Amino acid sequence: MLGRLFGRREPRAATVQVEPFGWEFQVEPGQTILQAALARGLPWPSRCRIGSCTTCRCRLLDGDVRALTDTSYVLSREQLAERVILACQSQPRGSIRVHLERTKARLRRDADDPGAAPAEPALPAA
C-alpha cells in the first residue's frame, strides 16, 4: 500500500493528437510537445523556444499539461481562457488532444529569405 503511494511510478510516454492534421505522436517523460514534434520531423511552427514569441501556440482540446513557464506574460486573457498553450513549454499530463492553427504569418517565414542566412539551428543535444 505504502509502496504504491510513495513508490516511483514508471514514467510513461503520453500520446498527443493534433487537429486538424490528424498527427499523432508520443511525448517521452521530460520532453515538451514541441521537442517531440520536431524530433518526429513534423513542421510545427516555432521560433524562440523559450516561451516568449508564442509562434508554437496551440489550443488544448482534451487532457491537461504541465506548463514549464508562466505563459501569462505572453498570452492574452482570451487565449488563456480558451486554454491556449505553448508547445515549447508544455509537458502532457497523460494523453492529450490539441488544435494547431496555421495562419499566413506563420507560414511566410521561408518565403522571404535569401540564402545568406545561416540555417535554422538544430535542437540542442540533451
Place this chain on the structure above:
Amino acid sequence: MTKYLRFLGVYAFVLATAAGIALGGAWMWLGIAVIYGVMIVGDEMIGDDYSEPVYAHRRVLDALLYLAVPVLGFLCFVMAWMAGTGDLLGFGAWVQANLGHDLFAARAATGPLHWLGGILSAALTFAAVGTNIGHELTHRTTDRGAIFAGRWLLALTFDAEFAIEHVYGHHRRLATAADPATARRGEHFYRFLVRSIFGQTRSAFHLERERLEKLGRPAWGPHNRYLRGWLMSAAIVAAFGATAGAAGVVVFVLAGLAGRTVLEAVNYFEHYGLVRDPDAPVEPRHSWNSNKALSNVVLFNLARHSHHHAEGDAQFWQLRSYRDAPTLPYGYLTCMLLVYVVPGWYRDRMTPLVLDWDRRYANATERRLADVANRASGVPALQLAEQGR
C-alpha cells in the same frame, strides 16, 4: 578538464577587484585596470576560438555559474568593510593576524578619488559576473532556483526586472523599433543609455501589470515581481547601510548604477543598427557575434550572441560559433571601452559594417527597413549609401 576550468577565469577578476579594494589607496583601481588590460590585450593576441566542445557534466557547469553568488557576496563584504568605520565581523583583525595586511591603515589611506576606482572596478565586476550570470540563470524560466539566484545577482545593478523584460520583451522584439534595448542606426551611446534604461523599466512594469491583470490579481501587491525586484535591491542597500553607514550606501549605489550602464554598453553594440520584420523569426543575423576566445571564456559564451538569440533555450555551453554571422570588430571589453570613451568614433566604425550587413545579410523586407533607418540615422555615410544604390 580545462574546458570546464577555463570558466573559472572570470572569478580571478573578482578577486583582483576585491583585493584592490582591500589594499586601499591607488590599488582601488586594480580591478578595472586588470580587467580592461587583460581582456583588451588578450582578445587581440589570442584571437578567435571556433571550437564547440561537448560537455558531459552539467552539474560542474552549473556550479561554475552559482559560484557567482558567494564570490560577489564576498566582494560586497569587502566593500562594506572598507566603506565602514569599525571592524565588521572581526575581518580586519583576522586579515592582520593571518595575512599580515593592515586593513585599518589601508582604509585610512583611501580618499574619494581612490574610491572612484574602487566603485568603477566593483561596477564592472557586478556587470561582468552578476549581470552576465544573472542573464544566463534567468533564461532558465523553468527552474525556480535559477530564477531566484539570477534575480539576486541582477539586483546588484538594480535590475532584477531584467528577468521579465529581457525574456518576454527583448527576445521577442529584437531588432525592431519596439525594442528599447536595440540601438538604432546613428544613435549615440549616451542617448541610447537613457532611452534603453527607461524603456526597459517601463516595459518590465507593463509586462508585469498585464500579467497580473490577466490572472485577476492586484497590480500593487506581493505577486508583483517587478516590485519584488526593487525590494531585493533595496534590501542590499539596507544591508550596506546597516554595516557601513551612509558611506556604504553611497559606495554600493554608485557601483550598482555604474554597473547598470555596463549592461547598456553591451546592449548597444550587440544589436547596433540591425533591423528585422516584427513578423519574421529572429535569425543569427540579428545580432553582432564574436568568437574572441577570451571574451567568450570570461563571459560564459555571451559573445556567441547570434546563436543565443536564434535559440534562446540553448545553455551557454551549447552555443555554437556561427562564424558566418555578422561579427563585431573587436572583443567585448574593447568594444565596451570604445563605446564609453569615444562613442561617436565607435558609431562611425560600425557604419561600413552596417552597410555590409544590408548588402550581405538583409532580406528584401529588411532592406526596406534599413533604407528607412539609414534616412533617419543622421549619419551622412549611411544616408549617401542609400542614394548610391
